[in-house]
Amino acid sequence: IEDYCFILVKNASLNYLEKESKHTYIHPDSLPEPQEQSYSPEESLISEELFALYVKALDRLPERCREVFIRIREEKQSYTQVAEELGISMNTVDAQLQKAITRLKEIISRAEID
Numbered sequence: 001i002e003d004y005c006f007i008l009v010k011n012a013s014l015n016y017l018e019k020e021s022k023h024t025y026i027h028p029d030s031l032p033e034p035q036e037q038s039y040s041p042e043e044s045l046i047s048e049e050l051f052a053l054y055v056k057a058l059d060r061l062p063e064r065c066r067e068v069f070i071r072i073r074e075e076k077q078s079y080t081q082v083a084e085e086l087g088i089s090m091n092t093v094d095a096q097l098q099k100a101i102t103r104l105k106e107i108i109s110r111a112e113i114d
Helices: 002-020 041-059 063-074 079-086 090-113
Strands: none
Touching (some): 002 041, 041 063, 063 090, 079 090
8 A cells, every 4th residue: 555655646746746847847767666665654654644635535526537537547447448338438538537637636735735
């Protein structure tokens, strides 16, 4: 679960950096990968808090957005597969995914400020 949380935080950080600096792109391969080492209690606590924040943000999404986001981002399903299983068009899948990402960023950024 620690690696999972690290990846979530890494992706959220990259998305934030991309949004804030439109002219600068940081390739994910240029970031250090997590080391196979034990985490300090502080790092574990931060990971747990970030994961809890992520879950709360997911819960606040509209049902369809949440379902599309989880299927594509967490379950690694293709747009085509999600569209067929949910009986919607691929354009709707894309629109719902973009809506979910935008709302997650808003929710998480507001929580970081508080």
